[in-house]
Amino acid sequence: MALEPQDVQRAAHLARLGLDDNDADRYVDDLTRILEMADQLQAVDTDGVAPLAHPLDATQRLRADEVTETDQRERFQRNAPAVENGLYLVPRVVE
Amino acid sequence: MHDMTLTELARALEAGEFTSRQLTESLLERIEHLDGELNSFISVTAEQALAAADAADDARTRGEAGPLTGLPLALKDIFCTEGVKTSCGSKMLDNFIAPYDANVVEKLKAAGTVSLGKTNMDEFAMGSSNENSHYGPVKNPWDLSAVPGGSSGGSAAAVAAGLVPAALGTDTGGSIRQPAAFCGITGLKPTYGRVSRYGMVAYASSLDQAGPMARTAEDCALLLSAIAGHDLRDSTSVARGVPDYRAELGTSLSGLKIGLPKEYFGDGLDPAVESAIREAVKVYESLGATVQEVSLPHTHHAIPAYYVIAPAEASSNLSRYDGVRFGHRCDAPKDLEDLYKRSRAEGFGDEVKRRILIGTHTLSEGFFDAYYKKAQQVRRLIRQDFMDAFEEVDVLMGPSTPTPAFDLGANKDPVSMYLQDIYTIAINLAGIPGISVPAGNVDGRPVGLQILGPHFAESQLLNVAHQFQQVTDWHQQRPAFGKENA
Amino acid sequence: MxxxxxxxxxxxxxxxxxxxxxxxxxxxxxxxxxxxxxxxxxxxxxxxxxxxxxxxxxxxxxxxxxxxxxxxxxxxxxxxxxxxxxxxxxxxxxxxxxxxxxxxxxxxxxxxxxxxxxxxxxxxxxxxxxxxxxxxxxxxxxxxxxxxxxxxxxxxxxxxxxxxxxxxxxxxxxxxxxxxxxxxxxxxxxxxxxxxxxxxxxxxxxxxxxxxxxxxxxxxxxxxxxxxxxxxxxxxxxxxxxxxxxxxxxxxxxxxxxxxxxxxxxxxxxxxxxxxxxxxxxxxxxxxxDHLRTSLPELPAEKRARFQSELGLSAYDAGVLSATRAMADFFEGVKDVCGDAKLAANWVQGEFAGRLNKEGLDIASSPVSATQLGELVARVKDETINGKAAKQVFAALWDGEGDSADAIIEAKGLKQVTDTGAIEAMIDQVIADSPVQVAQYRDAEPDKRGKMIGYFVGQVMKASRGTANPQQVNGLLKEKLDALC
Incomplete structure (x- = not known):
C-alpha cells in the first residue's frame, strides 16, 4: 500500500514525533516498502483463525491488594528534567 | 584467563588459582586496551566491579561461595541497573540512571557475579547489525570490517573478544542468536516467560526475552539456572520450577529425532553456510540421532507478521519517552506539543522512528484489521507450524542466519536488513526456545547452527548443543583480535 | 410547535x-x-x-x-x-x-x-x-x-x-x-x-x-x-x-x-x-x-422491597431509608433496638434526618448513634416518655448531655406520669385555679367545649413539666369538667 507524505505526517503527529518535510519524504519510501512487505500477509488464508496476542496460552495472575511501595519521589525525580514542589513541570496546558 | 569458560573460571576460583579481584582487574585492563576499537561497552563499571569482586572473594573465604560467585560478566545496556546509566543504546536515555535493578540483575548480584559494565546495542534493541546505536557501531572481533550482529552485538563481541566470559542479551527477533552466530559464541533465547522481563527496557513486550550468551552451552546452562524463574512483578513470567540445567547435560543423543525445516534451506541461504550446517547435522547422526525433513509452511510470513506486531507494540511502549519524567528533553519547549515532538525527534534515532511510524500507522483506524489483526492470526499459524513439527521430531535444526556476518554499512536498506532475520524471527512469534552454537567458519567469519525445541525444552536444547561441543571445537576457536594482549 | x-x-x-x-x-x-x-x-x-x-x-x-x-x-x-x-x-x-x-x-x-x-x-x-x-x-x-x-x-x-x-x-x-x-x-x-x-x-x-x-x-x-x-x-x-x-x-x-x-x-x-x-x-x-455472588450484601432494591413487605413501611419510606447503605444501616440499627419499624422510620426520617440536614452532617459524623436513638424510641414506644419529652431527650443526646436516653430522662425527670391519682390531683388544682375558664366552659354550647379543653390540658402539662401522659390528661379533664356542667 503506497503511502503519501501526509500519511507519514499523520502517524508522526499521533506519535508526537517531530518530522520536517524532508524527513517525511525520506520515510515515505521506506514505510511504503515495509508496508508492501506486510501486505504479503493478505495472501494467507486466516479464515476462522483466532488472533494470537501472547505466545503462551497463559492467564493473568492476580496480585494481593497490598500497599508494597514506599515514597521514592526524590530518587525518581533525580532523573526528571524539570520539577518543582514535587511536581513534574511541563509547558502550560490549556484546558 | 580471558580465554576460559565460566565453568573453567569457576573451578579455578574454587581452587584458589586466582581471586575474583585478580580476574576482574585483568579483564578490566583488557577492556581498557581493546574496547576502544571494538566499542562493545557503553559503560564500564570498574569501581562497582572491583567492589563486587572483593565481596565475592570475602564470601569465598567465609565458605559461602555459590556456583557463580566471583564470575565476571556483562549486561546488555537494556537491563536497568541501579545507580548506573541504562541507555538502551539511545540518546533518549543517555542521562537515565536507573533507580532499580532488573529482576535478572538482582538475581545475578545475589548469585555473587561481578558485572563489568553495560554492553552496546542497537537503539531500543531495534536492529540486526548494531549500527543503530547512539554510541556508534560495534565491530566484529573476527573481522573488524564486519558487523557483530544485533541487537545484542556488544554482548556478543565482548564475549568473542575475550573481554568477558559471558554476557546477558535479549532476543525479540533473533537479537541473541544472530550476533552469537556472527561472533562464534553460544547464545540461548529461552521460552517466552522463562526469564522475567521486569526492569528490561521493553521493545516488543510479547516477543522480548532475555538470555545468556557465552562460549559454551554448559556456560549458558549455568547462567540460565541463575536468571530463570517466576517473578511476581512480570505478569507474563511463568510459574514453573527452574531445573539445574547444567546437571541435565549428560543425556545421550541416541534416538534423538532431528527435523530439518525445508524452508530453512531454500533460496537466499549462502551455500557455504548450508554446507557447514549439513556437516554439523552429520555430526549429530554420528552421535545416534536420526534426521528427517519437516515443513514449517508459514515461514515466509514470519518477517511480515513480525514487522507489523513488533513495531505496533514498540510504538506504544516507547510513548513513555516524552521528556517529562526522565530521559531527553528538548531545550526551551514553546508549548506541550513542541516538548513532545522535539524531545522525541532529538532523542530517537532513525530506525526507532521508522518503527514507531510503522507501528502507529498499522494500529490506526482503518488499518488495524488489515495489519495488526491479520498479523496476529498469521502468528497463530506460525506457532501451529512448530507445534505440528514437534509432534514428529524432538528438535529442529538449521542455520541461525542466511550468511555469515556482513560488512559494516552493507545493508543500508531497512527491508533488506529485516530479511536477515528470516530464520530467527518466527521463533519469537511462537515463543519457543532456540540456541545458536558455533558450527563452522566461512572466510574467517563464524557460522551458527540454530537448534529449536518446544516450549520449555531448554534442558534438551542445552544438552543437544552441549553434546555437539563435546565432539567439535568450533566453540573453542578464537579470533585473532586481542591475541597479542593475552 | x-x-x-x-x-x-x-x-x-x-x-x-x-x-x-x-x-x-x-x-x-x-x-x-x-x-x-x-x-x-x-x-x-x-x-x-x-x-x-x-x-x-x-x-x-x-x-x-x-x-x-x-x-x-x-x-x-x-x-x-x-x-x-x-x-x-x-x-x-x-x-x-x-x-x-x-x-x-x-x-x-x-x-x-x-x-x-x-x-x-x-x-x-x-x-x-x-x-x-x-x-x-x-x-x-x-x-x-x-x-x-x-x-x-x-x-x-x-x-x-x-x-x-x-x-x-x-x-x-x-x-x-x-x-x-x-x-x-x-x-x-x-x-x-x-x-x-x-x-x-x-x-x-x-x-x-x-x-x-x-x-x-x-x-x-x-x-x-x-x-x-x-x-x-x-x-x-x-x-x-x-x-x-x-x-x-x-x-x-x-x-x-x-x-x-x-x-x-x-x-x-x-x-x-x-x-x-x-x-x-x-x-x-x-x-x-459464585463465591462472590453468595457473599454479596443485600442491595438497595432488595432492601427496599423487604422494608415494604416485612416491615410494612410505605413505598416512600422504604425508598428514603434504603437510598444509601449508611441510612439503611442506621435505620435498621434503630429498629433492632426499639423493636418498632414504623416508629423507627418516623424518627430516623424526621427528627434525626432534620437535625443532620440542619447541621450539614452525614450519618457517619452524627453525634447520636443508632443504638442511642433506638433506646430513645423504645422509651417512646413503652410510653416512658411522651413525644414532647422525647424531642428534648433527643436534643440532649445530640448535644452530648448524657450517654443514653434513660440517663437523660432520669436526670431531667422527664418520665411520663401515668399515675391517675397524681394527674387527678394536678387537674383538681388547675380547675380550682381557673374559675373564669371553668365558667366559660360551662356556659358554652356542648359542641364548642372540645376546643376549650385545650387550655386546661396545657395548664396540666405545664404543671407536670411535660411529663403527664397527654391522652390521660385529656380523658380525665373531660370527665371532671363535664361533671361540673
Whole structure:
C-alpha cells in the first residue's frame, strides 16, 4: 500500500514525533516498502483463525491488594528534567 | 584467563588459582586496551566491579561461595541497573540512571557475579547489525570490517573478544542468536516467560526475552539456572520450577529425532553456510540421532507478521519517552506539543522512528484489521507450524542466519536488513526456545547452527548443543583480535 | 410547535476502594504529597510492568452481580494510546473489546415513586490518570501522578434515559449500589465518582437518535441535572433555528451554569487500541463468580422491597431509608433496638434526618448513634416518655448531655406520669385555679367545649413539666369538667 507524505505526517503527529518535510519524504519510501512487505500477509488464508496476542496460552495472575511501595519521589525525580514542589513541570496546558 | 569458560573460571576460583579481584582487574585492563576499537561497552563499571569482586572473594573465604560467585560478566545496556546509566543504546536515555535493578540483575548480584559494565546495542534493541546505536557501531572481533550482529552485538563481541566470559542479551527477533552466530559464541533465547522481563527496557513486550550468551552451552546452562524463574512483578513470567540445567547435560543423543525445516534451506541461504550446517547435522547422526525433513509452511510470513506486531507494540511502549519524567528533553519547549515532538525527534534515532511510524500507522483506524489483526492470526499459524513439527521430531535444526556476518554499512536498506532475520524471527512469534552454537567458519567469519525445541525444552536444547561441543571445537576457536594482549 | 424528546446515556467512572493501585503496590490514599504515591509502575519508568490487583477484579465482578449482569469468562486489557502529561505511559490501560462486566440493568425510582429499568451496556476496568495543576509555576503546569493507576470501573449505560431527572436518579442508583457493595466511597467531591453525559434530542416519535454531545467530567448529582437541562435547551434552540448539533465534547461550567465546547482538545483522536501485551487474559471461573455472588450484601432494591413487605413501611419510606447503605444501616440499627419499624422510620426520617440536614452532617459524623436513638424510641414506644419529652431527650443526646436516653430522662425527670391519682390531683388544682375558664366552659354550647379543653390540658402539662401522659390528661379533664356542667 503506497503511502503519501501526509500519511507519514499523520502517524508522526499521533506519535508526537517531530518530522520536517524532508524527513517525511525520506520515510515515505521506506514505510511504503515495509508496508508492501506486510501486505504479503493478505495472501494467507486466516479464515476462522483466532488472533494470537501472547505466545503462551497463559492467564493473568492476580496480585494481593497490598500497599508494597514506599515514597521514592526524590530518587525518581533525580532523573526528571524539570520539577518543582514535587511536581513534574511541563509547558502550560490549556484546558 | 580471558580465554576460559565460566565453568573453567569457576573451578579455578574454587581452587584458589586466582581471586575474583585478580580476574576482574585483568579483564578490566583488557577492556581498557581493546574496547576502544571494538566499542562493545557503553559503560564500564570498574569501581562497582572491583567492589563486587572483593565481596565475592570475602564470601569465598567465609565458605559461602555459590556456583557463580566471583564470575565476571556483562549486561546488555537494556537491563536497568541501579545507580548506573541504562541507555538502551539511545540518546533518549543517555542521562537515565536507573533507580532499580532488573529482576535478572538482582538475581545475578545475589548469585555473587561481578558485572563489568553495560554492553552496546542497537537503539531500543531495534536492529540486526548494531549500527543503530547512539554510541556508534560495534565491530566484529573476527573481522573488524564486519558487523557483530544485533541487537545484542556488544554482548556478543565482548564475549568473542575475550573481554568477558559471558554476557546477558535479549532476543525479540533473533537479537541473541544472530550476533552469537556472527561472533562464534553460544547464545540461548529461552521460552517466552522463562526469564522475567521486569526492569528490561521493553521493545516488543510479547516477543522480548532475555538470555545468556557465552562460549559454551554448559556456560549458558549455568547462567540460565541463575536468571530463570517466576517473578511476581512480570505478569507474563511463568510459574514453573527452574531445573539445574547444567546437571541435565549428560543425556545421550541416541534416538534423538532431528527435523530439518525445508524452508530453512531454500533460496537466499549462502551455500557455504548450508554446507557447514549439513556437516554439523552429520555430526549429530554420528552421535545416534536420526534426521528427517519437516515443513514449517508459514515461514515466509514470519518477517511480515513480525514487522507489523513488533513495531505496533514498540510504538506504544516507547510513548513513555516524552521528556517529562526522565530521559531527553528538548531545550526551551514553546508549548506541550513542541516538548513532545522535539524531545522525541532529538532523542530517537532513525530506525526507532521508522518503527514507531510503522507501528502507529498499522494500529490506526482503518488499518488495524488489515495489519495488526491479520498479523496476529498469521502468528497463530506460525506457532501451529512448530507445534505440528514437534509432534514428529524432538528438535529442529538449521542455520541461525542466511550468511555469515556482513560488512559494516552493507545493508543500508531497512527491508533488506529485516530479511536477515528470516530464520530467527518466527521463533519469537511462537515463543519457543532456540540456541545458536558455533558450527563452522566461512572466510574467517563464524557460522551458527540454530537448534529449536518446544516450549520449555531448554534442558534438551542445552544438552543437544552441549553434546555437539563435546565432539567439535568450533566453540573453542578464537579470533585473532586481542591475541597479542593475552 | 415541535415536541422534542431527550435521549441520555451516562458513562460513570467509579474509583474502586482498593488499598493499592490497579497495577502497582502504591497506595491509593487521597490527599498525599504530590507524587509521593507514584511508584515506578505508575510513572511509566523503563522496564517496569503491571500486575493486576485482585480486589479491583473482585469489586468489578461484585458490581456486575449487583446489576444482574453477565460476567464473561474472559476479559482482556487493551491500551488506549494518546499523549497527555497526566498519562505517564502515553497509553491508558483499559478494556475496549472484552470488558469484565457484560450487559446488566439498574432500577431507578423517580419522584412519583414510579420505577424504570435502565440497561447497562457493560462495565470495564481501567486506570485513572494523574492531575495537572494549573497554578503558576513560571508559566508551566505541574503534574501530580499520585492518582495515576487508581482503579476505575467505567459503567456505560444504554441511551435509556429520557430526562435530566432520570439521569440523576440513575446516577444516584449507581452511587447507592457501589456504596452498598462497599466497592467505592462514592465521594463525588473528591472525584471518586464522575460521569460523562451523552445528550441528544429528537422529534417526539422519531426512532433515529439525534446527534449527541458528550459533556465530560460532571461531578455532582445536581450538576448532572443542570448540565443536561442546559444542553437540551441549547440543542432544541439550535435545531428550531434551523441549525445542526455537532458531535463534540463539551464541558459543564457550574459557575456559569452552561456547557462549553472543548474545541482545543477536539483534534482528530485515534486511540489505536490493541491488546496490552504486558497483561494476560483475565479468566474468571464459575466457582470464583459464585463465591462472590453468595457473599454479596443485600442491595438497595432488595432492601427496599423487604422494608415494604416485612416491615410494612410505605413505598416512600422504604425508598428514603434504603437510598444509601449508611441510612439503611442506621435505620435498621434503630429498629433492632426499639423493636418498632414504623416508629423507627418516623424518627430516623424526621427528627434525626432534620437535625443532620440542619447541621450539614452525614450519618457517619452524627453525634447520636443508632443504638442511642433506638433506646430513645423504645422509651417512646413503652410510653416512658411522651413525644414532647422525647424531642428534648433527643436534643440532649445530640448535644452530648448524657450517654443514653434513660440517663437523660432520669436526670431531667422527664418520665411520663401515668399515675391517675397524681394527674387527678394536678387537674383538681388547675380547675380550682381557673374559675373564669371553668365558667366559660360551662356556659358554652356542648359542641364548642372540645376546643376549650385545650387550655386546661396545657395548664396540666405545664404543671407536670411535660411529663403527664397527654391522652390521660385529656380523658380525665373531660370527665371532671363535664361533671361540673
Amino acid at each position: 415541535m415536541q422534542w424528546e431527550t435521549v441520555i446515556g451516562l458513562e460513570v467512572h467509579v474509583q474502586l476502594a482498593t488499598r493499592s493501585k490497579i497495577f502497582s503496590g502504591a497506595s491509593t490514599a487521597f490527599g498525599a504529597e504530590p507524587n509521593s504515591q507514584a511508584c515506578a509502575v505508575d510513572l511509566g519508568m523503563p522496564g517496569v510492568l503491571p500486575v493486576l490487583n485482585e480486589s479491583a477484579v473482585a469489586m468489578a465482578v461484585q458490581f456486575g452481580l449487583g446489576i444482574d449482569a453477565e460476567i464473561p469468562e474472559v476479559s482482556i486489557f487493551d491500551r488506549k494510546n494518546y499523549f497527555y502529561p497526566d498519562l505517564p505511559k502515553g497509553y491508558q490501560t483499559s478494556q475496549m473489546y472484552h470488558p469484565i462486566v457484560g450487559p446488566g440493568e439498574v432500577e431507578i425510582t423517580l419522584d412519583d415513586g414510579e420505577t424504570k429499568r435502565i440497561r447497562v451496556h457493560h462495565a470495564h476496568l481501567e486506570e485513572d490518570a494523574g492531575k495537572s495543576l494549573h497554578e503558576d509555576f513560571h508559566g508551566m503546569t505541574g503534574v501530580d501522578l499520585n492518582r495515576a493507576g487508581t482503579p476505575l470501573l467505567e459503567i456505560v449505560s444504554e441511551p435509556d434515559m429520557r430526562s435530566a431527572k432520570e439521569a440523576a436518579a440513575y446516577l444516584k442508583a449507581i452511587h447507592s449500589i457501589v456504596t452498598y457493595l462497599g466497592i467505592s466511597d462514592g465521594n463525588m467531591a473528591e472525584g471518586s465518582m464522575r460521569c460523562d453525559v451523552n445528550v441528544s434530542v429528537r422529534p417526539k416519535g422519531q426512532e433515529a437518535f439525534g446527534t449527541r454531545a458528550e459533556i465530560k467530567n460532571v461531578n455532582s448529582f445536581r450538576f448532572v441535572e443542570r448540565a443536561i437541562a442546559f444542553e437540551v435547551e441549547r440543542q432544541v434552540e439550535l435545531l428550531e433555528d434551523g441549525g445542526k448539533v455537532v458531535q463534540e465534547t463539551r464541558l459543564y461550567d457550574p459557575d456559569a451554569d452552561e456547557t462549553r465546547s472543548m474545541r482545543t482538545k477536539e483534534e482528530a483522536n485515534d486511540y489505536r487500541y490493541f491488546p496490552c501485551p504486558d497483561l494476560l487474559p483475565v479468566v474468571l471461573d464459575d466457582a470464583y463468580v
